[in-house]
Amino acid sequence: MAETSQERRTHRTPFTRVVALAGGVGGARLAQGLAQCLADKALTVVVNTADDFEWLGLTICPDLDTVLYTLAGVENRKQGWGRAHDTVHALAALGQLGGPTWFRIGDRDLATHLRRSELLWKGHPLTEVTRVLAEALGVGPRVLPMSDDELRTRVVTAEGELDFQDYFVKRACEPRVVGFRFEGAETAQASQGVLEALAEAELVVVCPSNPYVSLDPILGLPGVGERVRNRPALAVSPIIGGAAVKGPAAKMMRELGREPSAREIARHYAGTVRGLVIDTADTGDTLEIEALGLRVRAAPSLMRGPRGRAALAQVVLDFGRELAGG
């Protein structure tokens, strides 16, 4: 096995069991950075499925797709979802036939939803379906949906409760958020693979995804939060200088009466993780975050390009090594 960049840089025993918890774009990018730094078998990415939805009867898993496509290097970087260089001929024809076009699905992307739905209809659990898709896409690290059960985020807004994708795509995150409800939370279980990976993890990385709609659904599954607390765990702040890089995290925080800041992210994850990676723009929050009992590491966290992802991943792994006492 070739020496990884972690080995070259740290001259320590490399991690062999890292678990990253991820939502969409931010999580996918850091996961891809970690994949550059670690051996394939050393990385497990646990992905949020609470924003999955049904479209024309097909099951669509936006965060899983973003993670798979990003790890496979076929993601559409500009758009933030779907595959690179995709066409939208099927969707255009569907619109002509009176079908729904609010969720812009490309032709190649559509194949993923068809294949996944086919395998789900045949009775395969989502974990197995995801393994098949990951293998076909040439993804090295293990990618696990958080659960094989249905758990769906409902966004409670000033206009009433909305399906997550209705809020996120159809309404472009416009309605004011009052809270969230996780439909199916009473019964949904983390998959066995997720619980085992967490129990054995040398390091758990909470990726810079939306804390409320991407990470909380994962951390709220029975046994998950507890396992994360029991392992060396760190989070990476999705807020940079008071704004979210991608998505509605900052807007949601404001509407929930919380300031979009690294220290607010620290408050959110305090008690769950031991350390927080913040952007160099947010070092003014360091003392307050440390006062919450968290250790802090500042680094440029925008992850521009593959090198930016690997650089942040290396900071995460080095910090994780310190937190793990290695």
Place this chain on the structure above:
Amino acid sequence: MAETSQERRTHRTPFTRVVALAGGVGGARLAQGLAQCLADKALTVVVNTADDFEWLGLTICPDLDTVLYTLAGVENRKQGWGRAHDTVHALAALGQLGGPTWFRIGDRDLATHLRRSELLWKGHPLTEVTRVLAEALGVGPRVLPMSDDELRTRVVTAEGELDFQDYFVKRACEPRVVGFRFEGAETAQASQGVLEALAEAELVVVCPSNPYVSLDPILGLPGVGERVRNRPALAVSPIIGGAAVKGPAAKMMRELGREPSAREIARHYAGTVRGLVIDTADTGDTLEIEALGLRVRAAPSLMRGPRGRAALAQVVLDFGRELAGG
């Protein structure tokens, strides 16, 4: 309403209630020819659904699609199925994901299957779904699936029984045909719309589609054969000079121990229709066909281009007028 070519040519009262029974390509082309000669409301096309199938959980209706696309002028003429100028990006991506690619579905074509399946899942009967699709595609004549119930052709071959599409597409009609079985025939009913259209028809046209796998399923539905026999009805031979223009009709006939000929087609439809349109290449069969009690009209039946379709349709309508005693 503009004067139709039938009015111009015959100087008779034009037909106002013609029902065409159609399978795929040959039926679609004659239906399109009839549509050129008749007012939109004067034509109802009843389409075979016995070769419908499930693909990745979507319901695909090949004959309905061919008829709809041909009437809308968006059919792929070279291929014999699917839409013109289509791409196959979704299918290519599906193949990379390990999905089935034996049925070559284009991206725009896929939209039809998605939209149809969506509406079926929502509980709409196929008749209503077809109306929605036809309207969206700008199809003028009424297009009716033969039934809202499931009836599926199984091809009994020397190698055992095969699903129709397995035989037709996957195996390219290679296995030797021994017979046919229509799964669901005990319970499938013609739709009310089909029975009413037939009861009121001034003329029934059995299109030049495959007699065994396209027309027999329609004619075999309870009440359909009887209604056709009670109306002025004619068939158009799908055999020209001992060969089928498209598809496996001639090969099937040989394997069933019947010669591929116009007179064999006449034997098949004798008792159901009153007249048979044969190709000018087959006029040698005229006496034998008349001996079966059928009247005969010979015409070039290859239907090259829209003009060829309209020309054959006009022959059919003129002949039909004679059979109806008008």
